[in-house]
Every structure is written in structure tokens, then in C-alpha cells.
Amino acid sequence: MTIRGAPAWRLVSTLALAGGVAGLLIVVVFEWAEPQIEAHRAAVLAAAIDNVLASPARYDTLYVVDGTLHETPPEGVLERDLERVFLGYDESDVPVGFAVTGGEPGYQDIIRLIFGYDPGSGEVVGMEVLESKETPGLGDKIEKDAEFVAEFDGVQAPLVGVKQDAGQGDPGEVDMITGATISSRTVIAIINNRLEELSPLLDTYPATVKR
Amino acid sequence: MSGDLFWILISAMVVNNFTLALFLGLCPFMGVSARVATALRMGGANIFVMVITSLTVWVLNTFVLTYAPYLRLISFIVVIASLVQIVEMTIKKLSPTLFRELGIFLPLITTNCAILGLAIFQTNRGYGFLEGLSFAIGAGLGLALALVLMASIRQQTELSDLPGLARGMGLVLIVAASLSMAFMGFAGLLSS
Amino acid sequence: MKSETTAQYDLIRGIWRENPVLIHLLGLCPALAVTNTVANSLAMGLATFFVLMGSSLLVSTFKRFIPHEVRISAYILIIATFVTIADLVLAAVVPEIHKALGAFIALIVVNCMILGRQEAFASKRPVSRAALDATGTGIGFLIAMLMMGSVREVLGNGTLLGYSVFGAGFEPWIIMILPPGGFLTLGVFLLAMGWWRGRTEGEQAKVRHWPHGVTTRRAA
Numbered sequence: 001m002t003i004r005g006a007p008a009w010r011l012v013s014t015l016a017l018a019g020g021v022a023g024l025l026i027v028v029v030f031e032w033a034e035p036q037i038e039a040h041r042a043a044v045l046a047a048a049i050d051n052v053l054a055s056p057a058r059y060d061t062l063y064v065v066d067g068t069l070h071e072t073p074p075e076g077v078l079e080r081d082l083e084r085v086f087l088g089y090d091e092s093d094v095p096v097g098f099a100v101t102g103g104e105p106g107y108q109d110i111i112r113l114i115f116g117y118d119p120g121s122g123e124v125v126g127m128e129v130l131e132s133k134e135t136p137g138l139g140d141k142i143e144k145d146a147e148f149v150a151e152f153d154g155v156q157a158p159l160v161g162v163k164q165d166a167g168q169g170d171p172g173e174v175d176m177i178t179g180a181t182i183s184s185r186t187v188i189a190i191i192n193n194r195l196e197e198l199s200p201l202l203d204t205y206p207a208t209v210k211r
Numbered sequence: 212m213s214g215d216l217f218w219i220l221i222s223a224m225v226v227n228n229f230t231l232a233l234f235l236g237l238c239p240f241m242g243v244s245a246r247v248a249t250a251l252r253m254g255g256a257n258i259f260v261m262v263i264t265s266l267t268v269w270v271l272n273t274f275v276l277t278y279a280p281y282l283r284l285i286s287f288i289v290v291i292a293s294l295v296q297i298v299e300m301t302i303k304k305l306s307p308t309l310f311r312e313l314g315i316f317l318p319l320i321t322t323n324c325a326i327l328g329l330a331i332f333q334t335n336r337g338y339g340f341l342e343g344l345s346f347a348i349g350a351g352l353g354l355a356l357a358l359v360l361m362a363s364i365r366q367q368t369e370l371s372d373l374p375g376l377a378r379g380m381g382l383v384l385i386v387a388a389s390l391s392m393a394f395m396g397f398a399g400l401l402s403s
Numbered sequence: 404m405k406s407e408t409t410a411q412y413d414l415i416r417g418i419w420r421e422n423p424v425l426i427h428l429l430g431l432c433p434a435l436a437v438t439n440t441v442a443n444s445l446a447m448g449l450a451t452f453f454v455l456m457g458s459s460l461l462v463s464t465f466k467r468f469i470p471h472e473v474r475i476s477a478y479i480l481i482i483a484t485f486v487t488i489a490d491l492v493l494a495a496v497v498p499e500i501h502k503a504l505g506a507f508i509a510l511i512v513v514n515c516m517i518l519g520r521q522e523a524f525a526s527k528r529p530v531s532r533a534a535l536d537a538t539g540t541g542i543g544f545l546i547a548m549l550m551m552g553s554v555r556e557v558l559g560n561g562t563l564l565g566y567s568v569f570g571a572g573f574e575p576w577i578i579m580i581l582p583p584g585g586f587l588t589l590g591v592f593l594l595a596m597g598w599w600r601g602r603t604e605g606e607q608a609k610v611r612h613w614p615h616g617v618t619t620r621r622a623a
Contacts, residue, residue: 004470004471010470011470011472011473014468014469014470014473014477015473015476015477015480018477018480018481019285019480022285022480022481022483022484023282023285025484025488026281026282026285026484026487026488026491027281029487029488029491029492030281030491032491032495033491033492033494033495034495036494036495036496037491037494037495037498040494040495040498078277105218105222107398107399108226108227108398109222109226109227110336135398135577135581136577136580136581137575137577182399231582232582233436233582234431234432234435234436234582234585235432235510237431237432237435238431238515241428241431281487281491282487284483284486284487284490284509284512285480285483285484285487288479288483288512288513289476289479289480292475292476292479323513324432324510324513324514327509327510327512327513328506328510331506331509331510332506335506379593379597380428380590380593381590381591381593381594381597382590382594383590384586384587384589384590384593385586385587385590385591385594387586387590388583388584388586388587388590389583391582391583391586392578392583395581395582395583
């Protein structure tokens with residue numbers, strides 16, 4: 001049975017002790033778990049970049065700070081608070097394109113994706129959905145329908161969404177999914193909005209990079 | 212920016228309703244929702260606690276927890292429990308009538324997944340001060356809405372001719388299923 | 404203090420007769436939210452089992468040191484510690500499932516079932532009994548989760564643990580893996596159990612109106 005009528009200091013000290021032990025235990029488990037969690041996160045990101053930039057040999061992480069790209073985070077700013085883009089290189093160290101992430105509210109909830117962009121040709125070269133809670137069977141086709149995803153392999157920016165069979169053959173056209181127009185439109189909007197924000201920096205690379 | 216805030220509020224209230232889409236706050240939903248008046252009071256108490264929690268969580272996240280993210284859960288639950296205790300004592304002192312009407316519900320709110328869920332979602336989505344506030348108001352309104360809807364339906368069904376064993380929780384859940392389906396219709400609201 | 408129940412009963416009770424989800428209607432949040440696939444249900448059931456067992460053992464071991472006035476806070480602290488540990492372990496070992504379960508792992512803390520068992524049982528009984536009770540309740544919870552999960556996954560996706568059950572021609576009943584499906588499945592289970600009880604108990608069958616877990620107990 002729990003004790004009754006204990007003095008106040010007893011109440012506080014018990015909780016404090018329990019809190020201390022609890023904290024200690026959690027820190028121990030955290031130290032064990034953190035490397036694995038980080039490794040997984042990095043692996044997922046690497047796989048996504050690999051997918052949208054067609055398997056680059058390596059990639060650099062660049063930080064967007066005040067309208068310029070930095071190779072290292074500036075002093076005193078936590079890395080995770082910064083916006084990042086990734087620059088992929090092929091085996092001969094030639095840049096193949098940038099991988100950019102973005103997210104906006106879709107039909108059900110926020111859609112997050114990563115896409116590849118080649119400033120040389122001004123084309124979007126790949127797209128992968130990272131997070132989506134769209135309707136299974138309809139909206140989730142933005143990640144499950146291989147044809148829709150393939151639409152983003154080599155399409156001129158800015159993208160224009162068109163309904164199936166209504167396109168005129170423009171290089172920037174993307175066929176939207178029937179029955180999931182809002183989800184499709186959101187994917188296109190995310191890419192267009194991000195490019196509007198970032199292409200002044202990306203197109204003029206390496207001039208925009210601060211070393 | 213204000214468009215974002217409005218989307219957050221509407222999304223939390225109807226599109227991703229805390230009870231009917233995210234399954235938070237089910238204990239009060241099942242137990243309290245037989246009278247509309249009770250449901251309204253519970254909903255009101257919830258909104259109040261949610262807003263205060265949202266502000267406190269924002270303070271915690273911004274100033275304290277950046278250094279020890281793994282202590283997040285413990286700090287949240289301790290804060291929520293203390294907050295409810297403080298709110299209860301404050302209401303008791305300021306307005307004994309209000310306390311008498313609300314009093315029973317406040318401890319229920321502590322172990323209510325909706326409040327902790329609010330804290331966790333707010334943290335995971337990285338909401339700032341205003342966004343967190345929007346989220347809390349929307350979530351609270353949504354919870355209250357679900358409670359009141361369920362209560363009014365249950366009040367009606369008490370007078371109808373149901374088979375004996377269909378009354379009780381089985382019926383409540385089937386009604387909840389219909390409500391949830393109805394709320395799915397809100398998806399796409401505010402989308403371009 | 405003499406126990407009124409046998410050890411065997413303490414173990415078996417939680418599995419069916421006083422099943423926490425289906426009879427007492429506790430722990431509904433996870434039961435409805437993550438049972439859209441069997442894999443998720445299994446993971447959540449096991450995580451909850453771990454937390455319940457750990458908390459019960461600790462509470463029962465240290466019950467003589469916990470002052471009555473702060474007991475709820477102490478229980479919550481203990482439960483929250485185990486939940487944080489479970490969260491970290493899941494994130495490190497099975498990141499996909501951790502992502503699928505999301506915030507609901509953390510919400511195990513406010514699962515009324517766990518707190519209820521500490522208050523009603525573990526704080527009053529010897530460690531061995533607390534362990535049996537936790538085992539029984541945990542198994543009961545797991546069974547309920549798996550029941551919900553299998554129905555929802557089979558009907559809503561046509562698969563069981565990822566393996567196709569009906570073949571390619573099956574048009575899945577998608578609503579089952581969406582929120583209304585959760586409510587519907589549990590509702591149908593409860594109606595079925597009520598009907599069964601009515602048949603076996605006849606005139607004495609009582610209708611449950613209130614979930615057992617709704618209490619006015621204060622958090623200290």
C-alpha cells in the first residue's frame with residue numbers, strides 16, 4: 001500500500017528522486033538509440049536524393065541563409081533550423097542537379113516531397129513524395145501511381161497541370177490524376193513555388209555559394 | 212501568413228477533427244456525451260485547457276527542450292497535470308458556481324489523450340506561437356463540436372425504439388462511425 | 404493483506420472476461436487509431452505490454468515508498484519513462500513501424516488502462532501478482548488490437564500482414580482503414596458481444612451504458 005500522511009518534504013523528495021532516476025534511464029537509452037535513428041534518417045534522405053537525381057555519385061548539402069547558399073552553417077545557428085538543398089555530382093564531379101524539399105497542405109493534410117532540378121536545362125528531373133496522408137486509393141496515387149511520378153522525369157519548369165488527354169504538348173505539362181486533382185495540383189504547386197523562391201540562387205550557382 | 216493560420220484552425224477543427232479523424236479525446240466522447248448541456252461544458256473546459264497548454268508547450272519547446280528532446284514526454288505530462296491542477300484551483304477560487312459545473316471534468320482532461328496529443332502534434336509540426344494558438348483553438352472547437360453532435364444524437368435516440376442491446380456503447384460507436392464519415396466530407400475545404 | 408483472488412484468476416481475468424478494450428472500453432485511442440494494419444496493431448500491443456509490465460513491476464516494488472498524496476504523479480512519471488524508452492527503442496530498431504504509429508506511441512502514457520491497473524491493482528498487491536495481472540491485461544489488450552487490426556486490414560486492404568488474402572480481383576473496402584472503419588469495427592464487435600451475452604444470459608443481461616474507465620479521480 002502507498003504511505004499515507006507523509007510529511008511534505010517526503011512528497012517532494014520522492015518525486016524528485018523518481019524524476020532523477022527516470023531522467024537518467026532515459027538518457028542512457030537515448031545515447032544508445034540516437035546513432036541508429038540518425039543513421040536511418042540519413043539513409044532515407046540519401047535514398048530519396050538518389051531517386052530524384054538519378055543516382056548521383058555523391059551529394060553536397062548546401063544551406064540557404066539570407067538569399068545565398070552556404071557550404072557550412074553560419075556561426076551560432078543550429079543545423080536543423082536551416083533550410084537545405086542538396087547538390088548531386090556524377091562520377092566526374094560534374095554537378096547533375098539540385099534536390100529540393102518542400103511541403104504544402106494538400107487535400108487531407110500536408111504533403112511533403114523532394115524533387116530534382118537541373119538549372120542547366122531548367123527541367124525538373126524527378127519527384128518523390130516523402131510524407132502524405134491523402135486518401136488511400138485516390139490521393140495516395142501521387143506516390144503510388146508510377147506513371148504520375150514518371151511525369152516529373154524531365155519536364156520544363158514552371159510546371160503546368162493539365163487534365164488527362166487535354167494537354168497541348170507543351171514541354172511544361174504534367175498530366176494530373178483523374179479523381180485526385182487537388183492532390184496532383186498541390187504536388188505541382190509545391191515544386192513551382194519552391195522553384196520560384198530558389199531558382200535565382202540555383203540558376204546562378206556557383207556564383208551564389210559562400211565558402 | 213494569416214491564410215496559413217486560418218487553414219490550421221479549420222484543418223484542426225473539421226478536416227482532421229481530433230476526435231472523429233485522429234481518435235483523440237475518446238474517453239470524454241464516449242462517457243460524457245449523453246447530454247448536450249454537459250457536452251458543451253466539457254467542450255468549453257477543453258478549449259480553455261488546450262489554449263493554455265499550447266502556450267506553455269510553446270514556451271517549453273522554444274526555451275527549454277531544445278537541449279533535451281528526449282525529456283519531452285515527461286515534461287509535457289508533468290506540465291499538463293500541474294496545469295489542470297492550477298486551473299482547477301483558480302476556477303474554484305474565482306467562480307465557485309463555474310467550478311461546481313465544470314469541476315468534475317477537469318481531472319478527466321488530464322488523462323485525456325487530446326491534450327497530450329495537442330502538445331505532441333504541435334511539437335512535431337514545429338508550430339510557432341500564433342500557429343500553436345490557432346491549432347489549439349481549432350482543435351478545441353472541433354472536440355466541442357464532436358461532443359455536442361454526439362450528445363444531441365444520443366439525446367434523440369433515448370426516445371426512439373431501439374432493440375435493448377443496441378443501446379449503449381455499440382450504438383455510440385456506430386453513430387461515431389457515421390459522424391466520422393460525414394466529417395470526411397470536409398477534406399478539400401480551403402484547397403485551391 | 405490477504406488476496407481474495409487466486410493467482411490463476413489474476414492472470415486470466417484480463418484476457419477475456421475483463422478485457423480492457425472490449426469490456427471496460429479503456430485504451431480506445433490506440434485501439435482505433437493504429438489498428439489499420441495487423442503489423443501496427445501488433446507493434447502497439449507489444450509496446451503497451453512492455454510499458455504496462457514495467458510500470459506494474461516498478462509500482463508494486465516501490466509501493467511502500469510512494470506517498471499516497473502524490474501517487475498518481477508518481478505512476479505517471481514511471482509510465483512516461485517506460486513510454487519514452489519504448490519510443491526510442493522502436494525508432495532505432497523498426498523505424499518504419501515507428502513512423503506509422505507516430506504520436507500514438509507517446510500517447511500510451513495517457514492510456515487509462517495502464518494508469519487504472521496501477522491504481523487498482525499494482526499499488527496494492529505483491530510484485531508477483533502485479534506481474535500476473537499485467538501479463539493478463541497486456542495479453543487481453545493485444546488480442547483486442549489484433550482482432551481489430553485483422554478485420555480492418557483484410558476488409559480494407561485485402562491483405563493480412565502484407566500478404567494478399569483475396570487475390571488481385573478484390574476491391575478493398577477502403578473505408579475500413581480510414582477512421583470511420585475503426586469506429587465501425589469496434590461498434591460491431593461490441594454489438595456482437597452484447598447480442599451474445601443476451602443469448603447466453605437471457606433476462607439478466609445488463610446493458611453497458613458507461614465505459615468503466617471514466618472516473619472522477621483527481622490527478623495529484
